[in-house]
Amino acid sequence: MPADAPDRTRDPDRTRADILDVATSEFADKGYAGARVDEIAARTSTTKRMIYYYFGNKEQLYIAVLERAYTGIRAVEQELDVDHLDPVDAIRRLAELTFDHHESHPDFVRLVSIENIDRAEHIARSPVLSGLATPAVDVLARILDRGREAGVFRADADPLDVHMVISAFCVFRTANRHTFHAIFQRDMLDPARRDHYRALLGDLVLAHLAAR
Amino acid sequence: MPADAPDRTRDPDRTRADILDVATSEFADKGYAGARVDEIAARTSTTKRMIYYYFGNKEQLYIAVLERAYTGIRAVEQELDVDHLDPVDAIRRLAELTFDHHESHPDFVRLVSIENIDRAEHIARSPVLSGLATPAVDVLARILDRGREAGVFRADADPLDVHMVISAFCVFRTANRHTFHAIFQRDMLDPARRDHYRALLGDLVLAHLAAR
DNA sequence: GTCTATAGGTCGATAGAC
DNA sequence: GTCTATCGACCTATAGAC
Numbered sequence: 406m407p408a409d410a411p412d413r414t415r416d417p418d419r420t421r422a423d424i425l426d427v428a429t430s431e432f433a434d435k436g437y438a439g440a441r442v443d444e445i446a447a448r449t450s451t452t453k454r455m456i457y458y459y460f461g462n463k464e465q466l467y468i469a470v471l472e473r474a475y476t477g478i479r480a481v482e483q484e485l486d487v488d489h490l491d492p493v494d495a496i497r498r499l500a501e502l503t504f505d506h507h508e509s510h511p512d513f514v515r516l517v518s519i520e521n522i523d524r525a526e527h528i529a530r531s532p533v534l535s536g537l538a539t540p541a542v543d544v545l546a547r548i549l550d551r552g553r554e555a556g557v558f559r560a561d562a563d564p565l566d567v568h569m570v571i572s573a574f575c576v577f578r579t580a581n582r583h584t585f586h587a588i589f590q591r592d593m594l595d596p597a598r599r600d601h602y603r604a605l606l607g608d609l610v611l612a613h614l615a616a617r
Numbered sequence: 618m619p620a621d622a623p624d625r626t627r628d629p630d631r632t633r634a635d636i637l638d639v640a641t642s643e644f645a646d647k648g649y650a651g652a653r654v655d656e657i658a659a660r661t662s663t664t665k666r667m668i669y670y671y672f673g674n675k676e677q678l679y680i681a682v683l684e685r686a687y688t689g690i691r692a693v694e695q696e697l698d699v700d701h702l703d704p705v706d707a708i709r710r711l712a713e714l715t716f717d718h719h720e721s722h723p724d725f726v727r728l729v730s731i732e733n734i735d736r737a738e739h740i741a742r743s744p745v746l747s748g749l750a751t752p753a754v755d756v757l758a759r760i761l762d763r764g765r766e767a768g769v770f771r772a773d774a775d776p777l778d779v780h781m782v783i784s785a786f787c788v789f790r791t792a793n794r795h796t797f798h799a800i801f802q803r804d805m806l807d808p809a810r811r812d813h814y815r816a817l818l819g820d821l822v823l824a825h826l827a828a829r
Numbered sequence: 830g831t832c833t834a835t836a837g838g839t840c841g842a843t844a845g846a847c
Numbered sequence: 848g849t850c851t852a853t854c855g856a857c858c859t860a861t862a863g864a865c
Contacts, residue, residue, distance in 0.1 A: 415845060415852050436734050439650035442837060452854055457838065459852095517796055518730055522648050525795035535799055542801070565803060566817060572797075573789030574782065581788060583737035584729055587747055589754070591777060605778060612824040654863060669864065832865080839858075846850090 421459050423449050428456075429470045433512035436519045437467055437527075464527070471520065472533050474513050481506050482541045492552030496614065497607040499544065500571050504603050507575040508594070514579045542568055549614075558614045567610060574606050633671050635661050640668075641682045645724035648731045649679055649739075676739070683732065684745050686725050693718050694753045704764030708826065709819040711756065712783050716815050719787040720806070726791045754780055761826075770826045779822060786818050 427448045432440045442463050446453035460466040481502055487495050507514055520528060528534040545564040552558030578593045586592050593602065639660045644652045654675055658665035672678040693714055699707050719726055732740060740746040757776040764770030790805045798804050805814065 417852065420852080436648060436650055438648055439734075441835090443835085451852095453838090454840095454854060455852080463837065515734065517793070518734060521793050521795045522651075522727065522730060522734070525799040528796060528799045537800065539800060565801060568801075569789070569797070569805070570786065570817075570821065572793075573785045576793060577781070577785030577788055580792075581729070581733050581784075583733045584740060585781070585784075587737040587740045588749060588751060589777060589780075593781070605782075609782065609821065609825045612827070613821045615824070653861090655861090665863095666865085675863070830865105832863105834861100834863085836861085837859090840856085842854085844851100844853080846852100847848105 417459075420449075420451050420455055423451060424456055424459060424466070425470060425473060428466050429474065429512055429516075432467055432470055432519065433515040437523060440467075442466075468527050468531050468534075471516060471527060472531060474516050475534055475537055478506070478510075478513065478539075482539075482544045485544060487544055487548055492548050492555060492557060493611060495548045496552070496567075496611060499541075499548070500607045500610055501603055503541075503571050504575050504606055507579050508599075511579055514576060517576070518580045552614070557616055559616050562614055567614070570610060570613070571606065574609070578602060629671075632663050632667055635663060636668055636671060636678070637682060637685055640678050641686060641724055641728075644679055644682055644731065645727040649735060652679075654678075680739050680743050680746075683728060683739060684743060686728050687746055687749055690718070690722075690725065690751075694751075694756045697756060699756055699760055704760050704767060704769060705823060707760045708764070708779075708823060711753075711760070712819045712822055713815060715753075715783050716787050716818055719791050720811075723791055726788060729788070730792045764826070769828055771828050774826055779826070782822060782825070783818065786821070790814060 424445070428440075428445050431445045431448070435441070440463075442453060442456060445466075446456055449455075456466060460469055482499065485495065485499055485502060487499075490498065542564050545567055549558060549562050549564055549567070553560060553562070582593045592598075636657070640652075640657050643657045643660070647653070652675075654665060654668060657678075658668055661667075668678060672681055694711065697707065697710055697714060699711075702710065754776050757779055761770055761774050761776055761779070765772060765774070794805045804810075
């Protein structure tokens with residue numbers, strides 16, 4: 406074997422990972438129905454035969470993509486050292502972490518949109534995904550409790566509502582940027598406006614949470 | 618012709634409208650790539666031949682669907698008698714109108730999501746759509762100006778930012794409801810929670826706009 | 830009703846690892 | 848020698864188009 410082709414020995418893990426990487430990018434790019442198994446195969450260093458060998462069919466491949474994408478997310482909120490921060494700072498930090506995460510994972514945001522077009526039927530079909538609790542809400546609940554006790558947050562704030570507002574802002578900014586730009590000629594992902602939006606999200610949530 | 622088949626006389630407008638209605642529902646349901654021309658034809662009272670006769674091909678049919686869906690929206694903000702309302706009330710009213718509109722037009726929201734997956738390429742290809750200004754932002758600008766003059770709104774509020782926040786909330790609530798429910802077991806469109814969300818949106822925007 | 834391209838899915842066989 | 852990763856070719860249904 407020539408020295409410049411060391412990778413074409415058998416390596417199941419590598420092959421699987423290669424397929425998953427390419428499939429993630431292809432499904433995120435074209436949607437489930439729009440993605441082509443042939444195209445995925447062409448972009449891997451292996452063949453279509455291997456896709457069916459490892460993943461069975463197109464849908465199972467897509468579910469495997471979703472599972473990896475979702476589980477790769479879970480650690481985000483754990484980065485937050487919530488108990489050593491002032492509640493107001495903690496909320497802003499959490500909003501910023503979520504903001505940054507969405508910005509740096511456009512494929513994930515697109516996969517979520519695609520999955521909503523399909524009414525989350527693939528998530529429902531995956532035990533891994535349907536049983537996936539996000540720690541974000543627990544973290545939020547702890548922050549809100551501490552803020553309430555300190556008298557800085559309103560009494561009726563709901564963790565899941567706060568999470569929803571933060572997600573809505575971050576998801577909309579990335580997922581809907583194309584139609585928004587087409588209609589309003591403003592690019593919500595323009596780096597020049599990034600700090601503005603990041604601050605806006607924190608301000609928005611904190612203004613709402615403030616005790617009156 | 619038998620007396621019980623009166624509708625099969627020629628009526629081009631009716632045929633076109635029939636095709637557009639069915640196509641809207643089919644594209645919104647399955648996405649662009651997932652929709653089937655055969656299926657659309659089967660659900661109309663005409664034939665596939667007529668779809669190609671009137672619309673040329675699948676993509677042009679889809680663009681026609683988008684054009685009708687978008688232009689059907691424009692009147693919403695005009696319902697608001699903005700100049701005879703207190704600015705605070707006007708903002709809340711506008712948020713509620715947008716909220717109600719998204720809730721009552723799920724097909725439109727889905728079409729927008731689908732179009733974002735395709736990076737708004739069809740909108741860009743349609744002169745009608747790419748030149749479509751939404752009056753929402755002008756209305757918002759007028760309200761914000763009056764609120765600023767009255768000293769009740771902050772000086773640095775941007776109309777398009779406010780529109781973005783309102784849209785983000787309303788779009789997320791409908792477009793992402795399936796994955797949100799799958800992960801958090803909360804249905805954001807549950808009628809029992811409708812008033813809560815509607816009020817939350819107004820509170821959120823107004824808390825942010827309030828002069829400090 | 831028909832044509833044609835294509836897309837998802839399968840088969841027989843080979844070759845490297847132990 | 849067996850197992851399993853790998854491969855190119857092949858099959859068939861279907862979807863867009865006329």
